Every structure is written in structure tokens, then in C-alpha cells.
Amino acid sequence: MDKLWLIIRREYLNKVRNRTFVIMTFVSPLIFIGVILLIGWLTSINSSETRQVTLLDQSASGYGQLFEDNSDFEYQRLDNVELENAIAISESDGNYALIHLTDDDQNKVKATIYSNDSPSTSFINSMEEKLSKKATENNLVEKGVDLQDLEDARVKAKVILQTYSGVVSSKASSWVKIALGGAAGYLLMMFIIIYGNMVMRSVIEEKTNRIVEIIVSSVKPIYLMLGKITGTSLAGITQFAIWVILGFILIMVGSAVFGVEAFQNPANQEMVSQAQNMDEMQLIVNDIMQLPLATMIICFFVYFIGGYFLYAAIYTAIGAAVDSETDTQQFMLPVILPLMLAIYVGFFSVMDNPNGTVAVIFSYIPLTSPIVMLMRIPFGEITWWQLTLSILLLYTSIIFVAYLAAKIYRIGILMYGKKTNWKELYKWLKY
Template identity: 45%
Template sequence: MDKLPLIIKREYLAKVRNRSFIVMTVLSPLLVVGMAALVFFLTKANNEERKVIAVLDEGNFFREQFKDDASIAFVPFRDISLETAKDSAQHAAYYGLLYIPEGRDIENAAENIEFFCKESPGLGTLSSMEGVIRSRVRDVKLRNFGVPDEVLGEMGRNYEINVENFTGEKKLRGINEMKAVIGGAFGYLIMMFIIIYGAFVMRSVIEEKTSRIIEVIISSVKPFQLMLGKIIGTSLAGITQFVIWIISAGLLLFVLAAFLGISMGELGGSRIPPDAADAMNNMSGGMQEKMQLYIAELLNISWGVLLFSFVVYFILGYLIYSSIYAAIGAAVDNETDTQQFMFPVILPLMLAIYVGFFSVFNNPHGPIAVAFSLFPLTSPIVMLMRLPGGIGTGGVPVWQFVTSIVLLVVTFLAIVWLAAKIYRVGILMYGKKPGYKELYKWLKYS
């Protein structure tokens, strides 16, 4: 192992001195900040476009119901025919025409309502108008049954079930989903790093193999040391690039926001409209208390444990998958031949993301969530989705956390041992496209 540091240093310097590495390190933050700014301006321009819809209500059932808001303005048409209303809406370049025919009652009229427009309307626009119609029909029918107006107003109230544990501590709805999203973001970062930089390890092996440099190197270095050095050196180069990206992108976003005079929330496309901001400022005491509970719950997340776990799962997960990538690179002569092996490698990562979200959202301590958080090929992602809930009482049991890490270490050693056997044979094999049967034979070589 005395030559391992030299291999790591060689791989690291080879990566960071590569022209494409330098170009991507410099350009990627600029592209990310530019895309964020572009999304902000496009979203702002799109939100400023207000739809104008003409309303022809022949029965006067909905005369005062359709009211303007921030995204839609309604223009009433009166005492004209449908054809005239269509022509007027088209010539005025309105978004559409809502036609409410004259019926024997409001329910009959509502069943025959039509909306005329040049293009297919968005679901949000239709849902908004349908909600107004549905609410008006319900109120009229209830009034016909003799229900007083004050009762109608009370019927629109929302009722929520208050959740507490058996000791009287309040629990918040949706907090598990919020925590799963936080953990899922860390897990998604691990998945992207594995896919991008695992492929770097594979390409590096293929390049050295096809250039026959490997034959010279292997004469003085054991295959296992060479493979491990490539994995560690490439991962260090990737971490270096990620750190540079995070720091430079953060600085660029700050400078851009200061230059344009906008907040960071606006740059991300999440600007709070003035009406919503006023509503938040004027919210009731109960709502303010609930918001404070959500903030306190998020602040109570064991961020130190979560970040430590992220580093552990990040390292172990990357080492496992990069060993597989190195073995694949040693087994083939070009990147085209790697396609047959890539799907089985990426499949566990995809399952971890999708199954993890669905299972952890609904039941973070259910059998599916626990199983995927223990299975070594998916645990780096799924376990991170569960960890924001804490470790121990009310969170991930300590034995599950420890077991997942032990299984990761054991799996890493096993995969490295198997990958080294494939690597040892594959790096000196040329001109033959191996299949799974051939790889199995290589594993049996002593």
C-alpha cells in the first residue's frame, strides 16, 4: 500500500489539471446563476400577463360572482347574442368567452355552460371558474331549502384535526413530508455525484486500458491498489469541484441579487406576492403560532447528525458504486460497450429516490422504508430521508442506523474484493466484448 498515495496524487492532479475539468469548474456556476436569473425573469414576465375573460350570462345567475384577481380579469357582456359576444371577444383579443345560457334554473344553466377560447385553457383557469360556479349553485340550492345566510357562511369554514402525542405535545401535519424532502435533497445530491464521478472513474480506466498505459503501470502496482487509488483520487477531485461550485455560485448569486436590487427568494422564482405578504402579516394568532411551530420543528432537526450522516453515507455510497464503475471500465474497451452494464447499476439509485419518497412520505417507519434504508445499495439515499426525524426516540432506531452503516462497510469490502477480481483480469483483456457469463468466469479465477 506504499504506492497508494502516489496513485491518488496522480489521479487527483490528472483530473484537476484537465482542460475540460477547469472549463466546467469555471463555467458551471455561471450557467447555474444565469439559469436562475433567466427563470426569475421569465416567471416574472409570465405572472405579469393577466388573462381577460368575457362573461355572457343570459340568465343573470352569476352576475356578481366572477370577480377580478391578480391573474384573471372578467368583462361582463350584456344584452347581446352569443355570436356577437364571440366576435367581440376575438376582436378584443380576450383570452376567452364564458357563456352561461338562460335555463329554467341555475342548476340547468350550470350544466350547459361553455367556454370559448383560441387555445386550450390551463387547468388552473378552468378550476378557478368551476369553483365559482360550484359554490354559487350550492348556495342557491341551500337557500331554496331555507338555509339562512349566516349558516351558509359557517359552512365554508375549514376544520382541522389537532394532533398531539400521548404526553400532550402538539404534532404538525405535513412535517414528515418536509423532513423527507430535506433528507431527499441530500440523497439526490449523493445520487448525482455517484452518477457523474463514478462515470469519471470508468472513463479513466477505459482510457488507460485502450492507450496500453495500463500495461506499464500494472507491472509495478497491484491491480487492487491501482483501482483504489483511481477511486479515491477521482472522488477528491470531484469534491474539490463541488466545493468550488458551491462557493462561487453562492457569491455570484449574492452579487447578482445586489446588482439587480432583488432578494434571493425572488432570484429563485419564489417571490411572495404583495397580497400574500400582507395576508401573512395580518394572519390570526393561531396561524402565527402554527408557523412558529413549523419553524421550531425544522430548527429542532439534528442538523449536526444529519450532516455527519450525509458525509458517512456519501463516502461509503460513492466508494461502493465507483468500485462497480471501475470494474465495468476494466471489462470493456470503449464506452459504447458499457451500456449493457449501466442500467443494473443505476436501477438501485432510481428505486431509492422514487420508492424512498413514496414510502417515507406516508410512513417513515414502515417496513418498506426500513428495508430500503437497510439495503446497502439504496440506504445512502433512503436513510437520509428518514434521518431528519432524528435518531432514537420518535426517530430512526439506533440499531437501524448502526446496522445500515455496518452493512454498507461490509458491502463495500465485498464489492471491492469482487471488483478487484474483475479489474485484475479485465484491464489486460482486449478485443472482446464480455457479457455477464464472462464476468462470472473472471470472478472464479484465483
């Protein structure tokens, strides 16, 4: 065991003292935050741009009056102009689009948009909503309906979400759970891929340099493999912790200096739109406090460690079986596929039905359970025996996979100049 700790210490210090590791540790957050702020700044510039739209209204009811200038669009109205001339004018002026309003055979409004490129979906939806609302009102008036009476009779239902125990939640509670579960699962997947590849490259480098031949003369291959995995994981955790701290600091500084709302994205627009008043914001805070936060934090580290060691053992075996990183491509699909499948199941099955058959089964399978179970936990419908069974299967599989990986590692690190395939790996497992 003393040699194991020496190997762990050696691997850790070699990683954290490496110049590339140090540079990427401190430069990566700068690049990442810089890209986020740049995207936010470009988005703010793009959203502040006012686009010119040509409007040719040839409808009998004067639907063109619905289109008023705003911060997004300014309308250039054409009167007594033929359609061909209107198209030529709009194109020569470089306008965003031309809206042509006419009446169809049933005296209903028909709108045609002419443009070089397809207009945005929001622009089309906004126009359809205006025209449909006005056309509906005109139809009601023709049928003798008083619009004011109709508006006065309109009632907006208020929906309150409440648990059986009496806890009131917000309409955005599902989005909060999706965001937290998705972030945890995606973070774990990225950590496995990044630092699993780091372990694999380290094994290939030592094998290529023939350093491993000297090391295995005094250390058992299983200890060397476990020490390499543990040391690299500790270096990765160190780097990740620095990234989190620096990233938080840089976001705060960048937002204060540039005034860029860097975290706006279409995925959370519904949640943001539902939280426009303080009451709703308070409900969202209550939703977060009602989540099983202690369970989420503990399980994150449990699955984080278990998932990493499971896949790191596989990455180590692959690194020992090949002579160069190029040769690893044939073995990577079975490693990446379960991770991608777990993300897919998480976002399309867990978010829709966290206790569905698909979500439950994949939260037990060791190769997918770290991601899928982390996505299920925020929904708070998991029993203690489900968690226990999932963790037990995960850590039992680590022992089994590490045993198989050690057999491949023991032979592979001393094999040179021969292309390894799946059939060859199967033979090694028999030795």
C-alpha cells in the same frame, strides 16, 4: 501502501489540473444559477401578464357579476350577443378564453369555456369555486336559510400539532422533513452518477492509451483501482465544495441585483402558504431545530462515502471491461436501476410511512440504503441498531464488491479488441 498514496495523489492532481475540470468547476455554477434566475425572471413576467377573457352571461341569476377584473384576468363582457358571434369576437380579439354562463334543466348554473388551448387548472378551479359557492348560497336562500346567520355560525377549527413530549410543531413540519431528506438523497444520487462516470471514463482512457500496461508493471491492480477511486472522489469533493460556495454567493448576488425569487416552485407552495405569519415561521424554525441535525450531518458523510465507494467500484469494473464508452451501455442499467428505485421508494414510501416495511427493507439493502436511509433520518424514528445494521451491511458490501470488481479490473484492463458480455465477466470472476 506508499504506492497507493502516490496513485491517489496522481489521480487527484490530474483531475484538478485538467483544463476542462477547472472550466466546468467555475462555469457550471454560473450556468446553473443563470438558468434558475432566468426561470424565475420568466415566471415573474408570465405571472405579471394580464389575460383578456370574454364573458357571455345568459344565466337568470346573473352569475357574471362574480367575475371581477384583477391583476391576472380582465373580463370583456358581451350583452345581447349570440353564442356564435361571441365565439367569433373572442377568437378575433385573441382573448384567453370565452366563458358562457347559462342555466341547465334544473335552473342551476352551467358554465362552458371556449378557447384554442386548454385553460390553466388554477383558472378552471377558481371559476368552479366561485360558481359553486354562489349556486349553494342561492339554493340555501330558496330553502329559507338566512345566509348571515349561517356565516355567523361558521366556526374554523384550530388544529395544533404537538408531540407526546409536549413539543409544538407547525403544519409544515412534514414538508420540512421531506425537503431535507429528498435533497440529501437526490444530491447523493447525482454525485454517484457524475463522479462514477468520471472514474469509468478515466479507466477507459488509460486502457485505450495503453498507459495502464506500464502502470500495472510496478503496481498491483487492486491498488491502482483503489487509488483511482479515491483520487477521483477527492477531486469530486473539491469540485462540489467549490460549487456550493460559488452557488451560494451567486444566488445572493443574483437575488439582490435582479430581485428574482429564484426558489419559488409548486412543490413548496403549501408550506409557504401555511407560513404567512410570524408565529408559523417560528414554529418552522423550531421544527428544524428539533430535527436530529447532528445525526443527519454525520450519517450524510457516512452514507455519502459508503455509497460512492460502492458504486465507484462497479463503475471501475465496467470501465476496465470495455474498450469504449459506447460499449458501457449494456452494463449501465443494473447500476442506474437501484439508484432510481431508491429515489422512488424514498419519495413514495418513506415520505408516506418512514417506518413502513418497504422503507425499512430498502434502507438495509446496500445498493439503496444510502439514499433511502438519508430520507428516513429526518423523520427521527430510526433506532441506533437500525442505523448500525444498515451501515455495517453497506461497508461490508463495499469489501465484497471491491473484491469482485478488482478481479474484473485485473483482467479487463489488459483485454483489447473483444466485446465483453455478462458471460465473459462471469468467467473472469472465476480466475
